[in-house]
Amino acid sequence: MPGESLVGNRLHICVAEDCNNNCIFCMEEDRDARRDRMAGQTDDDVRRMIASVDSSVKEIMFTSGEPTLHPSLPKYIQWSSEAGFETVGLITNGRRLSYRPYARLLLENGLNHILISIHGPDARTHDALTRTKGAFIQAMAGLANLTVLKREFPALKIHTSYVVTARNYNKVIEFVEVMRHFSIDQHVFNVMMPDGRGQTLFDQLMPRYSDVAAQFAKMADMLPPRDLERIFVLDIPYCTTTMLPDRVRGYVERYFHYEPEGTVRIAELTEQANRGDRELLIEERALTGEEREYSKVAKTARDDSIRIKRPECYTCGYEQQCHGVFRSYIDKFGWDEFQPVQKELK
Numbered sequence: 001m002p003g004e005s006l007v008g009n010r011l012h013i014c015v016a017e018d019c020n021n022n023c024i025f026c027m028e029e030d031r032d033a034r035r036d037r038m039a040g041q042t043d044d045d046v047r048r049m050i051a052s053v054d055s056s057v058k059e060i061m062f063t064s065g066e067p068t069l070h071p072s073l074p075k076y077i078q079w080s081s082e083a084g085f086e087t088v089g090l091i092t093n094g095r096r097l098s099y100r101p102y103a104r105l106l107l108e109n110g111l112n113h114i115l116i117s118i119h120g121p122d123a124r125t126h127d128a129l130t131r132t133k134g135a136f137i138q139a140m141a142g143l144a145n146l147t148v149l150k151r152e153f154p155a156l157k158i159h160t161s162y163v164v165t166a167r168n169y170n171k172v173i174e175f176v177e178v179m180r181h182f183s184i185d186q187h188v189f190n191v192m193m194p195d196g197r198g199q200t201l202f203d204q205l206m207p208r209y210s211d212v213a214a215q216f217a218k219m220a221d222m223l224p225p226r227d228l229e230r231i232f233v234l235d236i237p238y239c240t241t242t243m244l245p246d247r248v249r250g251y252v253e254r255y256f257h258y259e260p261e262g263t264v265r266i267a268e269l270t271e272q273a274n275r276g277d278r279e280l281l282i283e284e285r286a287l288t289g290e291e292r293e294y295s296k297v298a299k300t301a302r303d304d305s306i307r308i309k310r311p312e313c314y315t316c317g318y319e320q321q322c323h324g325v326f327r328s329y330i331d332k333f334g335w336d337e338f339q340p341v342q343k344e345l346k
Contacts, residue, residue, distance in 0.1 A: 010255035011057050013049050014038065015073065016065030021093050022131040023119075025163055025205055027196035034065060037260055043072050045289035049258055050079050052287050059087035061113075061255070068096035074109050081110025089113035091161070095135060097142030100149070107153045115159040115188070116143060121174040129167065147183040159186040164233075166207040173219045176227065184230065189216070191236045194328045195306065202328055209240040209329075210337050217243045237325055238318040239341050254298070261285060261293035316340035 017038040018031070028034050050060065060080045067073055067090060080088045090106070094116035097103040116139060120126040123136035130136075143158070150156045162168075162175060176187060191212055194202050216233050223231070231248050233241065241249050261284065286296035307324035316322070318341055325338060 009057055010059040010061065011049070011053055012061045012063050012255050012257040013046060013076070014064030014257060015041075015046065015062050015067045015070045015076065018069055019066040019093070020069060020095060020132070021066065021135055023163075023197070024129055024131055024201060025165060025192050025196075025198045027193060027198060028065075029196035029200060038065070040260065040292055042290045043075070045292075045294075046072070046076055047079060048287060048289060049294075050076070050083050055084075058085065059089065059113075060085045061087075061089040061091055061115075063091040066093055066095075068092050068102075074105050077106055077111050078109040087113050087157075089115065091115045091117070092142075093117050093130070093135065094139035094142035097145055098138040100145045103142065103145050103149060107149055107156060112153070112155050113157045113159070114146060115161050116146075117161045117163070118143075118175075119163050119165075120168050121171050121178045125168050125171060129163075129165065143179075143182045143184075147181075150183050157185045158183060159188055160184055162187065162189045164189050164191045164207060164212055165205045167205065169207045169212050169215055172215060173222065176219065176223070176231070186230050186232060189231070189233045191234070193235055194326050199328060202332065206329065206332070208333065208337070209236050212236060213241045213243065216241070216248065220244055220248055237338060238322055239316060239338050242341060256296055256298045258287055258294040259297050261295055310335060310338075312340050313338070315342070317342065 015038070017035045019026075062073060062076060070076075073090075077088055077090075088110050090111055090113070092114065097114070097116070118126060118136070118139050119129045120136070123134075126136035126139070127133050143160075146156065146158050150158065160179060162172065164172070172189060179187065191207070191209070192198050192205060194206055198205060212233075213236065216231075219231070220228060228245065228248060233244065233248055236249075238249060283296040285293045287294040306327055308327050308330060309319075309322075309324040313319060313322070313324065
């Protein structure tokens with residue numbers, strides 16, 4: 001049975017106003033709105049976010065925009081390490097990590113988990129999807145630096161994040177082969193979510209789930225067990241991936257983050273929170289910053305508001321783990337790919 005992480009065990013902190021890539025599938029389509037949202041967030045606000053959680057929260061991840069562009073990131077990492085988090089992580093495009101002294105600084109300050117976004121096995125694919133010439137070369141240089149530094153910092157976990165689209169789903173096998181040169185602990189493949197730019201360019205970018213599943217089934221047959229243990233496929237309905245080993249089918253990501261009060265569409269999410277069959281999706285005025293209030297928002301808040309189920313879904317063995325299918329996907333492709341799994345699940 002695919003796993004499911006707990007929302008309370010991971011805190012994401014958004015830190016950056018900008019990004020030096022321009023990904024065609026980015027869920028943050030309105031960059032001006034992101035800048036406005038992040039502009040008022042102070043170092044002390046971040047310190048309060050770090051201090052706001054109890055000992056049940058084991059992991060903290062810095063994200064949003066490109067966090068390595070924020071000058072205070074090394075300080076944030078140090079605060080998190082001193083606060084006792086078991087995992088202090090970073091979600092990044094990896095480009096600034098091509099400068100080894102900077103990468104070393106982050107590790108020295110306590111960073112022990114890095115997830116680098118790479119969306120293809122070559123510059124042509126990756127640079128096209130990120131719309132940034134040279135992004136692939138710098139990301140690969142970052143991975144090379146981390147591979148070297150891992151000898152000095154053996155606790156470091158290096159993961160890759162590959163957004164699966166119609167333009168790169170058939171290159172995942174080649175990607176894994178290219179990554180053999182680096183010390184990668186895990187390859188995470190996130191099927192594109194039709195949100196933000198992904199929704200705007202849905203017709204050009206959204207792959208069929210059945211095509212994605214077939215490609216990963218092919219890869220699973222080819223890879224030796226040791227390599228297969230490092231592969232995780234996320235954001236794809238479980239009923240479409242029954243041909244894959246459970247471990248490869250990954251887990252449901254759970255985390256929470258803080259959003260400035262007034263930027264979250266409360267009314268849109270209230271119905272989901274009131275259903276009672278999910279964890280609390282949003283808590284208003286959960287944290288007081290220097291000059292603003294913040295709401296505490298679970299990842300599933302936005303996800304659940306744009307996904308749907310049909311009556312047959314409630315007979316599926318995966319119903320409790322599944323949040324449904326994106327409404328826009330069903331509008332385009334229909335329900336034919338999605339059949340309830342009737343077998344007993346273990």
